[in-house]
Amino acid sequence: MTPEELAVNGGPKTREKPWPTIADASGRDFGEEEMELLRQVMQSGSLGYMYGSMVKQFEQEFAARHGVPFACAVSSGTAALHTAMGALLLEPGDEVITTPVTDIGSIIAIVQCNCIPVFADVDPMTMLIDPKSIRERITGRTRALLVVHLLGQPCNMDEIMAIAQEHDLFVIEDCAQSHDAKWDGKDAGTFGHFGCFSLQQSKQITTGDGGIVVSSAPDLADEAYRFHDKYYDRTGGGRPVDRFGMNYRMSELVGAVALAQLRKLDRIIGRRSETAEALMAGIDEIPGIVRAKVHPKATHTWWRVACTIDEDELGADAKTFTRAVVAEGLPLRVHTARGEPICMAPAFQNYAAYGSSEFPWEPPYGRRVVYRLEDYPNTNWAMENVWTASWNEGFTLEDVDDILRGLRKISDYYRSRR
Ligand SMILES: Cc1ncc(COP(=O)(O)O)c(C=O)c1O
Structure with missing residues (x-):
């Protein structure tokens, strides 16, 4: 024929x-469930998380679903990653190994904490970060791994956690694309020190924009919570502002949609x-x-x-x-x-983070990592x-x-x- x-x-x-x-x-799966919770928020008159209950409820249900004690809702996936990175209190010029197949939001979180992104290559067939390549890129300045569970599939967390333990590294899991993904039956986002999720319009569940951070490490979780809300003490304890954080709070309107979406996951x-x-x-x-x-x-x-x-x-x-x-x-x-590893973008090639300096890639803080196409053959x-x-x-x-x-x-x- x-x-x-x-x-x-x-x-x-x-x-x-x-x-x-x-x-x-x-x-997208939007309907009466979202409308009903939104109506409740409007009727309550409380649109800010400090006064309302929707964001708190979303955080509680998200944490419970993932079997972790802590979840902090934020305004985007990038904000979630920045909050997690901020909570690690790393030094300027410290290195974070990550993947060249990701959204720029993963990298912004590293650079906005004055750290240097170093890229490992990926497995060509899954595009997930290759643990063998991570090992090759560890230096004396490596402090953390920021791994991305890509397209809905988790990275090999057995190997990644083994490397982290061997080298005493923090692990941040970028779960922006991988709500509800599991590695060996355990939720993505619950292996490392932080799991960071996005609720942007394209994600499995969405509020248009939004995000959430989970953690099982109490001290880090407390730091993250304070970072996302300007280091204000919301407990009534009167602790003064002792660092510069961000305002990444989620509003009650977003919280209402997030909660309805979570219940449909x-x-x-x-x-x-x-x-x-x-x-x-x-x-x-x-x-x-x-x-x-x-x-x-x-x-x-x-x-x-x-x-x-x-x-x-x-x-x-x-x-x-x-x-x-x-x-x-x-x-x-x-x-x-774009057809290129993310680190070939002009922002990386020109070290363009802070004014006309090359900070944090310049001494005395960091080193001038060179981002070359030939270092990422599988990518x-x-x-x-x-x-x-x-x-x-x-x-x-x-x-x-x-x-x-x-x-x-x-x-x-x-x-x-x-
Ligand atoms: C892997 C990955 N990381 C981070 C982000 C950033 O999330 P957001 O767009 O919500 O800031 C996204 C989404 O765009 C993503 O796909």
């Missing part, structure tokens, strides 16, 4: 209809998992297209879905595949439009060879069938011409 003509060659598109998106109600993850896993199982049946690797100990919660190709089996290279996928109207894209490969699609709870099994139909069409076409 002659394979169907591809849209990239002038054939019909696999799909014209828009996909459900995180940008609006088509891909199981349903949301259930829907995402059903469709994402159906997609992965379908991809297994398509020659030349390879589902992204999920570690057997990982519970993935599908912020995005991912795949790669086997160029030899498919009979097409990465660029050809990308053009075909876009032309068919499928939602997959090469993972990042570079992944940037060109991993395709991801933003996933959401609005996707149906019919949508999955459409994506699979498009991928099968592309596979049949190129394989027939090998």
